[in-house]
Amino acid sequence: MTTAALTRPLVAPDVEAATTVLREAGHRVTAARRIVIEALYAADAPVTAEEVAEGLGGRLPRTDVTSVYRSLELLEQLGLVSHVHLGHGPGRYARASRERREYVICDRCGAYEEVDPGRLDGVREAVRAAFGYEASFTHFPIVGLCPDCVGSEGRHAHP
Amino acid sequence: MTTAALTRPLVAPDVEAATTVLREAGHRVTAARRIVIEALYAADAPVTAEEVAEGLGGRLPRTDVTSVYRSLELLEQLGLVSHVHLGHGPGRYARASRERREYVICDRCGAYEEVDPGRLDGVREAVRAAFGYEASFTHFPIVGLCPDCVGSEGRHAHP
DNA sequence: ATACTTGCAAATGATTTGCCAGTGT
DNA sequence: ACACTGGCAAATCATTTGCAAGTAT
Numbered sequence: 001m002t003t004a005a006l007t008r009p010l011v012a013p014d015v016e017a018a019t020t021v022l023r024e025a026g027h028r029v030t031a032a033r034r035i036v037i038e039a040l041y042a043a044d045a046p047v048t049a050e051e052v053a054e055g056l057g058g059r060l061p062r063t064d065v066t067s068v069y070r071s072l073e074l075l076e077q078l079g080l081v082s083h084v085h086l087g088h089g090p091g092r093y094a095r096a097s098r099e100r101r102e103y104v105i106c107d108r109c110g111a112y113e114e115v116d117p118g119r120l121d122g123v124r125e126a127v128r129a130a131f132g133y134e135a136s137f138t139h140f141p142i143v144g145l146c147p148d149c150v151g152s153e154g155r156h157a158h159p
Numbered sequence: 160m161t162t163a164a165l166t167r168p169l170v171a172p173d174v175e176a177a178t179t180v181l182r183e184a185g186h187r188v189t190a191a192r193r194i195v196i197e198a199l200y201a202a203d204a205p206v207t208a209e210e211v212a213e214g215l216g217g218r219l220p221r222t223d224v225t226s227v228y229r230s231l232e233l234l235e236q237l238g239l240v241s242h243v244h245l246g247h248g249p250g251r252y253a254r255a256s257r258e259r260r261e262y263v264i265c266d267r268c269g270a271y272e273e274v275d276p277g278r279l280d281g282v283r284e285a286v287r288a289a290f291g292y293e294a295s296f297t298h299f300p301i302v303g304l305c306p307d308c309v310g311s312e313g314r315h316a317h318p
Numbered sequence: 319a320t321a322c323t324t325g326c327a328a329a330t331g332a333t334t335t336g337c338c339a340g341t342g343t
Numbered sequence: 344a345c346a347c348t349g350g351c352a353a354a355t356c357a358t359t360t361g362c363a364a365g366t367a368t
Contacts, residue, residue, distance in 0.1 A: 028322060028367050049358085064325050069358065085244070085299070090357060104290055107298070119289055126285040127301055130278055131263055135303035139266070140244070142286055144294035187342050191349060208333080223350050228333065249332060324365070335354070342347080 015041055018080050018095075025078055032063050036071040037080070037095075045114075046084055046092030082138055086112055103141030108149040112141060174200055177239050177254075184237055191222050195230040196239070196254075204273075205243055205251030241297055245271055262300030267308040271300060 018037045019029045027033075039052040039060055047056065049069050055062040072093050075081035082096040086105055094101065102120055105112035120137060127135040177196045178188045186192075198211040198219055206215065208228050214221040231252050234240035241255040245264055253260065261279055264271035279296060286294040 030323060030367070032324065065357095066326080066359080067324055070323085104286075104292055106292070107295070113290070115290075122289055123282060123285040126282040127263075127303065130281055131272070131274075131301075132306035132309070133263055133265070133301065133303035134309050135301050136266070137302070140299035140302050142290075142292065142294050143296070143299050144286065144292035147291035150291070150293050182343095187347060189342070189348060224332095225334080225351080226349050229348085320366105320368095322365105322367080324363105326363095327361090329360070330358080331356100332358105333354105333356080336352090338350100340347105340349075341345105343345095 018075075021078055021080060022075075027074065027078075031061075032067045033071045033074075035060055035063050036068055036075065040081060040093060040095040043094070046086070046094040048090040048092055050090065052093070084138060085140055100138060102137035104137070105141040105143055106146035106149055107143050108145055111146055111148075177234075180237055180239060181234075186233065186237075190220075191226045192230045192233075194219055194222050195227055195234065199240060199252060199254040202253070205245070205253040207249040207251055209249065211252070243297060244299055259297060261296035263296070264300040264302055265305035265308055266302050267304055270305055270307075 015034070015037050019034065022029055022033065035055070036052055039047065039056050042056060042059060043051075049065055049072060051057070052072075053063050053065040053068045072081055072083070076083065076093075076096075080096055081093055082100070083091045083093045084103055085091055086103065087110070099116055101114040102117055103112055103114055120142075123142070124135050127133050174193070174196050178193065181188050181192065194214070195211055198206065198215050201215060201218060202210075208224055208231060210216070211231075212222050212224040212227045231240055231242070235242065235252075235255075239255055240252055241259070242250045242252045243262055244250055245262065246269070258275055260273040261276055262271055262273055282296075282301070283294050286292050
């Protein structure tokens, strides 16, 4: 293993693919947009617009939040980005991968999991059976008590 | 049937029960708090703090939004009220009934259903099976495409 | 060259906080 | 009487909008 394997690359391999989508949709590829795309590829969890603007804590050049919001909106329209609300507070953005991520979060401890849609097929099926809805947990997560917190519920108050 | 049966009562029968909870928890029963409670009992769907402050469109006395937020927070702590986020925009509040309501909303047309938890047992079971989480859809709804929108998806673009 | 973008300032929407006068107990 | 509340102003947080200057094509 080289250091490269230990250091998470700042620029994911397909940032270029994303810029191509931008260009082919008739939009310009600017520095600000590239930074936003790179930030989302570099992040290992959904990030806020603010965090992207700060350059992910110095790992990337900083940009104005305004532009970040504008870029995120555009990228979201193009299907390159999606955002999720994991609770109160700012929305969080992540690149939209083909294997789109859905979320399950614990109400009590805040821990959350990004899960492959496949694991949610049973849940989706149950929703379809009960309501006829085609459910998706990409924008709002499934909220509940995680196994750990279910366990401690009732044993003691609030650890 | 008398007119009383046709006119939805502004004050639900157990507003008094709620004030009792307030008092027994050591809080004062004030005009503002009573109005907030009455508003939530009078509303037939979750309402915003703003709407409560406006007196539900004139049906009740108006109050300052600030106080409404403070009252809602207190009532929520006492378990008398809960709030849900049905999409972007302000949170919506409703009285917390023993048969607590959960929500299912359509991503496309915005239609939503308040459902009795019982109807969600299958879904909850599927979530438990897949993740071990004890899910609740009171704070964030289940989001998806409703049967109508599932039907029109793919047939035409955006009606 | 020029239409699209950025960055900054300022507006907006939702909610919170500080403070003093008012009131429930 | 006195601590708890309500209302108003102002602060804060998240996001959007207006506009002049900058730049990708």
